[in-house]
Amino acid sequence: MDAFLRLENPTEAQRAYRRWTLLWLTTAFVLFAVVGLLGLLMRLNQARWLSLPPELFYAILTLHGLGMVGTWFVAGMAVLGQILQRYVNPSLRASQIAYFGTLIAVLLLLTATLIGRLGVGWYFLYPLPFYPSGVWPLWASWVFLAFLTIAGLSWTIWVVDYLRAIASRYRLSEALAWPVLFRGRELDVPPVILIATVSLVAGLIGLLAAVVLLVLYYLEGLGTGLRNDALLMKNLTFFFGHVLVNITMYLGVAGVYALYPGLSGKPPLKTKRYVAAAWNVALLLVLLAYFHHLYMDFAQPLWFQRLGQIASYLSSIPAAVVTIVTVLALTYGARGAWTPSRLFLFLGTMGWAIGGMAAVIDSTILVNFRFHNTLWVPGHFHTYFLMGVVLMLLGFGFRFVHELSGHEEPPARSLGWLVALGGYGFLAMFFYGGVLSVPRRYAAYPDEVASGATLAQLATVFVLLLLTGLIIYAWHYVRLLRQAWSSG
Amino acid sequence: MALRAAFAAGLVFGLATGGYAGQEWVLPREEYYLYRPVPDVLVETVAGRRWLSSLWQERPLLITFAYTRCGGICRPFLGRLHKALEAIGGAGKAYTVVVLSMDPLDSPRSMYQLGQQIQRAHRPGWIWGILAREADIPRLLRGVGYWTRWDSTLQQYDHPSAVIAVSGNGRLVRILVGNEVRSGPLADVVRELRGLWVRAYPLPDSTVAFRCFQYDPDQGWRPDWGLMLLLLPGLLGLGFMFWLFGHRSRQSPG
Amino acid sequence: MTPQMQAFLVWLLWVAVIGIVFGIAVRGSSSSSPPAPERVDRMRLLMLLVLLVLAGFGLGLTLPRAPYPTAAEVPDRVVFVMGKQFAFALSEDPITNEEEYEEAIAYGSGVEVRRGELIEFRVSSLDVNHGFSLYSPDHRLIAQVQAMPGYVNRLRTRFSEPGDYSILCLEYCGNSHHAMRGVVSVR
Numbered sequence A: 001m002d003a004f005l006r007l008e009n010p011t012e013a014q015r016a017y018r019r020w021t022l023l024w025l026t027t028a029f030v031l032f033a034v035v036g037l038l039g040l041l042m043r044l045n046q047a048r049w050l051s052l053p054p055e056l057f058y059a060i061l062t063l064h065g066l067g068m069v070g071t072w073f074v075a076g077m078a079v080l081g082q083i084l085q086r087y088v089n090p091s092l093r094a095s096q097i098a099y100f101g102t103l104i105a106v107l108l109l110l111t112a113t114l115i116g117r118l119g120v121g122w123y124f125l126y127p128l129p130f131y132p133s134g135v136w137p138l139w140a141s142w143v144f145l146a147f148l149t150i151a152g153l154s155w156t157i158w159v160v161d162y163l164r165a166i167a168s169r170y171r172l173s174e175a176l177a178w179p180v181l182f183r184g185r186e187l188d189v190p191p192v193i194l195i196a197t198v199s200l201v202a203g204l205i206g207l208l209a210a211v212v213l214l215v216l217y218y219l220e221g222l223g224t225g226l227r228n229d230a231l232l233m234k235n236l237t238f239f240f241g242h243v244l245v246n247i248t249m250y251l252g253v254a255g256v257y258a259l260y261p262g263l264s265g266k267p268p269l270k271t272k273r274y275v276a277a278a279w280n281v282a283l284l285l286v287l288l289a290y291f292h293h294l295y296m297d298f299a300q301p302l303w304f305q306r307l308g309q310i311a312s313y314l315s316s317i318p319a320a321v322v323t324i325v326t327v328l329a330l331t332y333g334a335r336g337a338w339t340p341s342r343l344f345l346f347l348g349t350m351g352w353a354i355g356g357m358a359a360v361i362d363s364t365i366l367v368n369f370r371f372h373n374t375l376w377v378p379g380h381f382h383t384y385f386l387m388g389v390v391l392m393l394l395g396f397g398f399r400f401v402h403e404l405s406g407h408e409e410p411p412a413r414s415l416g417w418l419v420a421l422g423g424y425g426f427l428a429m430f431f432y433g434g435v436l437s438v439p440r441r442y443a444a445y446p447d448e449v450a451s452g453a454t455l456a457q458l459a460t461v462f463v464l465l466l467l468t469g470l471i472i473y474a475w476h477y478v479r480l481l482r483q484a485w486s487s488g
Numbered sequence B: 001m002a003l004r005a006a007f008a009a010g011l012v013f014g015l016a017t018g019g020y021a022g023q024e025w026v027l028p029r030e031e032y033y034l035y036r037p038v039p040d041v042l043v044e045t046v047a048g049r050r051w052l053s054s055l056w057q058e059r060p061l062l063i064t065f066a067y068t069r070c071g072g073i074c075r076p077f078l079g080r081l082h083k084a085l086e087a088i089g090g091a092g093k094a095y096t097v098v099v100l101s102m103d104p105l106d107s108p109r110s111m112y113q114l115g116q117q118i119q120r121a122h123r124p125g126w127i128w129g130i131l132a133r134e135a136d137i138p139r140l141l142r143g144v145g146y147w148t149r150w151d152s153t154l155q156q157y158d159h160p161s162a163v164i165a166v167s168g169n170g171r172l173v174r175i176l177v178g179n180e181v182r183s184g185p186l187a188d189v190v191r192e193l194r195g196l197w198v199r200a201y202p203l204p205d206s207t208v209a210f211r212c213f214q215y216d217p218d219q220g221w222r223p224d225w226g227l228m229l230l231l232l233p234g235l236l237g238l239g240f241m242f243w244l245f246g247h248r249s250r251q252s253p254g
Numbered sequence C: 001m002t003p004q005m006q007a008f009l010v011w012l013l014w015v016a017v018i019g020i021v022f023g024i025a026v027r028g029s030s031s032s033s034p035p036a037p038e039r040v041d042r043m044r045l046l047m048l049l050v051l052l053v054l055a056g057f058g059l060g061l062t063l064p065r066a067p068y069p070t071a072a073e074v075p076d077r078v079v080f081v082m083g084k085q086f087a088f089a090l091s092e093d094p095i096t097n098e099e100e101y102e103e104a105i106a107y108g109s110g111v112e113v114r115r116g117e118l119i120e121f122r123v124s125s126l127d128v129n130h131g132f133s134l135y136s137p138d139h140r141l142i143a144q145v146q147a148m149p150g151y152v153n154r155l156r157t158r159f160s161e162p163g164d165y166s167i168l169c170l171e172y173c174g175n176s177h178h179a180m181r182g183v184v185s186v187r
């Protein structure tokens, strides 16, 4: 049994770190289950099989969106920490601070949305938090800002600590593989260090944008008389939101780079020149792509818009091509067994390719004119999330408990089919909703887009399939948890 | 009320906002006239008679009104307009400037002489004239949101200063008001007549703190502090990265 | 075929290609021997080139056709649109403040225009961001622009078919977002 995650003679510190990774992943999976069921609830409501009051629907929408984005970001960070730990020394203390910060943040978010009925959507577009239209009380907006602040701060600490850990072993040029890139030299730096550095630096920049955004919110909210400009706030919001979501994708990809070769019976990957080039380009372009969220704001300068489309097209190509071809090449002729972890990493890469293309299509200004804020949008991001990162990280988690507990993985079959069929069926209804011009974020569909309700009905059926698959997954995972913990 | 005035001022795009509050009623409001057809009238100059429509079919127009008996703002205003358009360029190529009298006592000759006074020599792309039919005066003025009032004690017309932009198909696309001819808004109008276009505009609001770009009537769009705020995370993040990697003492790989 | 359907088909084509490629890899995982590294490198390069060419092609094809209005044509009519939780006010008279908004709303959230005319919508908002959209009588999204407080966005459209064009809100704006609407009647 290949054991990337299971070290031969782990030190006490390494064992402690593993336990925390296990705790992080388990926590994330529990959160996923809870907010995932909320997703089902929303679909049921849109299907007209349930009739939630709109304020509850929109509170749930907010909780589901932010809950999911946060959950998979921390799960990805935890996985990255576990991988980094082979090469450098991320601090356990930083991870613990992030953990408790995240827990407090989750409580605050639950309070603001479920008790306070705050419904601002996952990107809380300014100035909506200040215009509750009688639905949520003022305190809920403040609890929400506190949630953002605490989550932002604890995650910033975490990101900075990983960077510190990398910097204490590698030079910047090494971490970004510049000798390979510019001089074609062989370098003893694994690709995950490169991917980690790119993701973490971009992530830090995104989090700093959130800091600026929050400071502006506080300045206005505290009654200093300052009023903010809606366009600037929207830019900052999507700068931060897009980067964070994109980085989460990369964190999952780091898991693929680390695990997939071993699972396919191949040696670890080397940092080749094209890998170095692809990820350096990604660092540059990931910061510019967010402009595609503002195409329908004609007030945004024209060259921002064009830059947005160009960056969106180009940012997806290098990293995706390199990763996808690598995964395909590792698969072809590998003869490894299709265990759930290997299958999930494989399917996750495929989901990235499919969802990524849906995103590229929507990042075309001409197309965005017809798709912006229709169900096409949740369609594409659920694809690269649910069928991408989530599968990658679920795959990692599956591998993790099996290696730690010393068990062989079961065969993947029914699990794989249920997840793939359920997942893509659920997604297809979003995409087709976009084709039929059904708006996103509608608690109930008006007559013009009544087809949205039919699609939602079909979607729920697929969600149930997906759910069955996930329950099977959970059964395997939970069964080994105790053993993994004590050997961890 | 000042806020409301500022708000309206923003809609009258590129308007000279200074001293505007409280007297908005005297100024033509562009929004009411946008894209409405401009009445076709017969224009008479020393060179002969032409329909206004034949002029706009040739190229877009900038129309302004003046009269030769004016002892007030007409001459200084025309002087400023002349200077500003000289600087911007394009008269006779991208557009024609039509200076029309709203005073029935003016003649093609007197308007020609007014042109000579302001411009010293004949300039291509400038037309100085009157309306051949007196009845056309109120018709044209009403059609473009302009007005005059005869002040019998002063023996003068009371009137606003305005430049009216008319497209190649005879529709009103802009009204610029104000005695000060500000080259920013004027350049904007000329840009629009040339086919370069403003897709959106901010409403001026003095309480808004930071914007990525401010619209300044004199300079067009210019970067504002908001743009710095947008660049700040990137600069700080990269700066931190260089600092961090530069300052760590590296352990040997182990 | 609607533009939406065209985009969907492009994507389906891509899904098919990805499905086939990934399928080949899965089949090959049990029967073939691993590919030589040089072949993988060649394939990677080839794929990169193909995608870059496709991207360049896509950019060249679509960027010049971005739906932003140009001044080449002068609209026949301007319609002022103001969003406010939770209705759009439309009028041929300017709407710049609460009173004018209420006045316009009193006539209903609609406006009438003639078919074939080029209409310029000047869209803004009095409170939060809203999304101004136009749905054709057969319920397809044909145009949209954001209604952002503090800004006026100019959207130009020509209605070729007569009928009622629904306006739905396409930016989440609060509790009755899904019920926020207006109408343009084209005769």
Ligand code: HEM
Binding pocket: A036, A037, A038, A039, A040, A042, A043, A061, A062, A064, A065, A066, A068, A069, A072, A120, A121, A122, A123, A378, A382, A385, A386, A390, A439, A440, A441, A442, A463
């Ligand atoms: C477990 C399966 C899931 C189901 C059934 C589900 C369902 C939904 C539904 C029905 C919506 C509202 C769509 C709309 O009308 O706009 C939604 C929105 C959203 N979902 Fe999911 N989802 C799932 C998984 C995920 C995952 C894994 C993520 C990962 C990040 C995610 C992130 C989001 C986000 C960010 C939104 C947008 C919230 C907003 O518009 O404010 N979802 N989801």
Ligand SMILES: [Cu+2]
Binding pocket: C083, C085, C086, C129, C130, C131, C169, C170, C171, C172, C173, C177, C180
């Ligand atoms: Cu709205």
Ligand SMILES: [Cu+2]
Binding pocket: C130, C131, C169, C170, C171, C172, C173, C174, C176, C177, C178, C180
């Ligand atoms: Cu809305």
